[in-house]
Amino acid sequence: MTVPLAATGAGPAEVPPEAPLSRRVLVADDSKTQRLLLRTLLRGRGYEVIEADNGRDALALLRAEPIRLVISDWIMPGLTGPELCQRLRAETAADGPHVYVLLLTAKHERADIARGLEAGADDFLTKPVDETELMARLLAGERIVRMQARLIAQRAETAAAYGRLKAAHEMLDRDLAMASLLQAELVPPALGACNGAACAVAYRAAGHVGGDLVGYFPIGQRGVGVFSVDVSGHGVAAALRTVHLAQLLSGADPADNIAFRAEAGGHAVRSPAEVVAELNARLLSSGKHDLYFTMVLAVIDLETGATTFCQAGHTAPAVLGAGGRVRFHGRGGPPVGLLPDLPYSDEHLTLAPGERLLLYSDGIAEAERPDGTMIEAAGLARLIGRAGDRAPDALMRVLMESLAEETGGAGFEDDISAVLVERPADARALRRAG
Numbered sequence: 001m002t003v004p005l006a007a008t009g010a011g012p013a014e015v016p017p018e019a020p021l022s023r024r025v026l027v028a029d030d031s032k033t034q035r036l037l038l039r040t041l042l043r044g045r046g047y048e049v050i051e052a053d054n055g056r057d058a059l060a061l062l063r064a065e066p067i068r069l070v071i072s073d074w075i076m077p078g079l080t081g082p083e084l085c086q087r088l089r090a091e092t093a094a095d096g097p098h099v100y101v102l103l104l105t106a107k108h109e110r111a112d113i114a115r116g117l118e119a120g121a122d123d124f125l126t127k128p129v130d131e132t133e134l135m136a137r138l139l140a141g142e143r144i145v146r147m148q149a150r151l152i153a154q155r156a157e158t159a160a161a162y163g164r165l166k167a168a169h170e171m172l173d174r175d176l177a178m179a180s181l182l183q184a185e186l187v188p189p190a191l192g193a194c195n196g197a198a199c200a201v202a203y204r205a206a207g208h209v210g211g212d213l214v215g216y217f218p219i220g221q222r223g224v225g226v227f228s229v230d231v232s233g234h235g236v237a238a239a240l241r242t243v244h245l246a247q248l249l250s251g252a253d254p255a256d257n258i259a260f261r262a263e264a265g266g267h268a269v270r271s272p273a274e275v276v277a278e279l280n281a282r283l284l285s286s287g288k289h290d291l292y293f294t295m296v297l298a299v300i301d302l303e304t305g306a307t308t309f310c311q312a313g314h315t316a317p318a319v320l321g322a323g324g325r326v327r328f329h330g331r332g333g334p335p336v337g338l339l340p341d342l343p344y345s346d347e348h349l350t351l352a353p354g355e356r357l358l359l360y361s362d363g364i365a366e367a368e369r370p371d372g373t374m375i376e377a378a379g380l381a382r383l384i385g386r387a388g389d390r391a392p393d394a395l396m397r398v399l400m401e402s403l404a405e406e407t408g409g410a411g412f413e414d415d416i417s418a419v420l421v422e423r424p425a426d427a428r429a430l431r432r433a434g
Contacts, residue, residue, distance in 0.1 A: 008245070024048045024066070028058035028084065029073040029104070036340050038071060041131055047138075055079025059087055063101060065172050068145040069138065071125075074105035074116070081105070085120035098139035098148050104129065176208035176236075183209050183239055186246040188216065188419075189391035194224045197302050198422040200392035202400050207295070207344035210415035211238030212361045221271050224300045225249075226421050228314060228359035232294040234415055241283075241291045248361060249297075250278070259297070272297040272310035274346040275327075276336060280312075280344070283337040292338040296330070296359050305351040305423055310344055312336050315365050316377065319349060320356040320395075320420075328377055354425035356392065358384075363414035370408045379406070392420050 025047045027038045030055075039049045050067065052058035056078035061067065063072045070088075074081040080364060081103045105123045113124060122144070123137050144156070187203045203214065211231035219225050219415050229245055231238040247256075254260035254267035259275050261268055270278075275297055285292050296317055298309035309317055313335035316328040334342045351357060360380070367375045375383070383406065387398040396418060403416075 024071045026067045027071050028052045030076045037346045055084045066300050069141050070101045082116050082119035089120035102144055172409045180208045194218050197224050198392045198425055200396045202396045202418045204416045206234045206415050209239035210234050212415040212417035213242040214417045214419035222303045224421055227297045229295040230361040271346050273346040276310045276312050276344045280336045292335045294335045302423055307349050308346050315362050318358040324388045326381040326384050351423040356420050357421045358419035358424040363416040367407045392422050
């Protein structure tokens with residue numbers, strides 16, 4: 001049985017180190033004369049004295065009273081001094097308040113002293129008792145008791161602080177998990193369609209929330225706008241920026257999408273470079289944050305395959321041809337939101353019927369293999385070739401699986417996202433639909 005000795009009184013965690021608790025002394029001795037002598041000496045020095053004439057009563061008092069100092073005779077009826085120490089240590093919690101025990105003895109043999117220490121005594125004093133030596137040893141015991149009281153109080157404060165921190169962390173974890181679900185709603189489904197074009201998406205945040213965003217939107221009846229964004233960082237601030245960008249770019253209604261401008265009779269799509277320049281002006285980083293981002297925005301005419309895109313510090317767009325052939329396009333360009341009045345330009349390419357445009361974040365291109373080398377464009381082309389001519393969603397799934405296999409999972413320290421748009425192989429169907 002483990003008995004916290006202060007269970008019925010004020011525990012050390014609630015008692016300041018300077019409190020009278022360390023000035024209470026239990027004197028256990030079957031000699032009335034010895035108890036009288038010790039009582040007189042101790043009360044004269046300001047101690048409160050509690051007495052027991054045998055070991056069993058002494059143990060009962062220690063169980064019931066918050067006593068931290070004990071002076072015990074070695075030989076007593078019921079329990080000897082060493083036996084009292086053994087029972088006391090056995091019944092005291094390992095991390096509970098310490099009771100300092102000073103054994104009085106006429107024994108001088110080293111074996112006897114060792115036996116007393118093994119039983120749990122803290123110190124010895126030989127008879128007849130010398131007042132000066134007794135007070136010195138009691139003061140040493142007081143220092144130990146007070147020091148442990150401080151440690152117990154600090155431990156209790158630390159445990160309480162840890163409890164508060166844990167509760168706050170759990171609440172934050174729940175909030176981030178919900179934020180992750182809400183952010184996932186910004187990303188289109190793994191397979192979708194836009195104006196007759198098959199569209200596929202892959203997305204995985206490095207943490208609860210991430211700084212990547214991919215999406216697409218219809219342009220008239222025969223066009224698709226597609227974008228890939230990578231905000232600096234991966235945390236909450238980056239995720240909030242992606243929410244803002246999703247509001248600006250993902251609106252199905254042209255009136256809600258920055259990629260369109262109002263004109264007589266409706267809305268016209270703006271050039272990608274014009275849109276990126278507008279985003280740069282609106283979302284310029286201030287001295288309070290540094291949330292710049294990279295992106296590619298492309299506008300595809302599904303009937304002709306003519307594609308105009310603006311690359312702003314982002315990875316180069318890839319065109320996927322038949323048989324897993326890959327070609328990359330783009331000259332780079334500056335990031336968005338970093339400096340004012342940066343030059344952004346449009347570039348052009350043509351998608352043949354059945355070809356696919358792939359936009360992806362640097363979490364894919366810069367994923368590391370176990371040897372420390374990065375995937376880069378050449379590795380990505382090889383992984384795409386491995387996927388072959390599969391359907392868009394299957395191709396994206398195989399690409400992600402191959403990436404995980406090649407990196408061993410060790411390279412997935414960044415957000416990963418990609419979006420693919422396939423120009424229909426039969427452009428006549430689009431003309432008929434129009």
